[in-house]
Amino acid sequence: MKINRKSQRGATLISWLLAAGLAILIASAVVKIAPYYVEFNNVKGLMKNIASEPGIKKANMRVINSKIAKYLNVNGLYALEQAYYNSRPGTRPDKKTKNPFTLKRLKKANKKILTVEYDVPQPWIGNLSFLINFRHAVVLGYPDEKVELKEKVAKRRTEKLNLNN
Numbered sequence: 001m002k003i004n005r006k007s008q009r010g011a012t013l014i015s016w017l018l019a020a021g022l023a024i025l026i027a028s029a030v031v032k033i034a035p036y037y038v039e040f041n042n043v044k045g046l047m048k049n050i051a052s053e054p055g056i057k058k059a060n061m062r063v064i065n066s067k068i069a070k071y072l073n074v075n076g077l078y079a080l081e082q083a084y085y086n087s088r089p090g091t092r093p094d095k096k097t098k099n100p101f102t103l104k105r106l107k108k109a110n111k112k113i114l115t116v117e118y119d120v121p122q123p124w125i126g127n128l129s130f131l132i133n134f135r136h137a138v139v140l141g142y143p144d145e146k147v148e149l150k151e152k153v154a155k156r157r158t159e160k161l162n163l164n165n
Contacts, residue, residue: 025125033130036120039077040134043116046071047136051114051143059140061103064114068101083118112140113147 011019050056050067072081080100087099100118105111115137123129137147 029124029130032122032124033132036079036122036132036134039079040136042075042077043080043134044136046075046077047114047116047138048143051138051140057112057141064101064103064140079120080116080118111142113137114140 046068049071050064053067056064068084071077072084083097083100087097100116102115102117104113104115106113115135117133117135120132120134121129122132139145139147
């Protein structure tokens with residue numbers, strides 16, 4: 001039996017180029033998206049700080065909004081800043097944007113839940129883009145308590161895109 005020593009061993013040039021192209025696409029997606037996830041971790045810290053402040057259990061939305069504005073000015077949370085300041089009255093009369101921060105009262109437990117919910121559209125390649133949805137909630141006065149968000153994200157998306165018309 002004769003052994004052919006000239007047979008192929010390893011990948012061809014085309015397979016290496018395809019693998020490198022795929023790696024570049026994945027790396028470019030990570031480079032575009034990763035800063036927003038880092039920023040969202042800072043948003044979680046901001047909300048935990050607000051929830052742990054003394055006297056926050058009895059605070060109304062005006063007081064909470066002033067604390068949020070103070071944190072936003074210091075921390076440089078650009079995606080959340082854009083969503084927050086575009087929702088302020090008189091800033092954008094052409095578009096109706098909702099405040100990313102909402103305050104809900106739980107009557108049974110006599111607690112308040114502060115929720116942040118905002119979207120970040122990020123262009124990627126050509127006409128392809130990412131839409132990143134961020135949501136987080138904390139119980140005011142109890143920053144380490146877990147909150148379960150059960151509302152449907154798909155329902156909110158269809159309302160946002162006006163698919164129900």
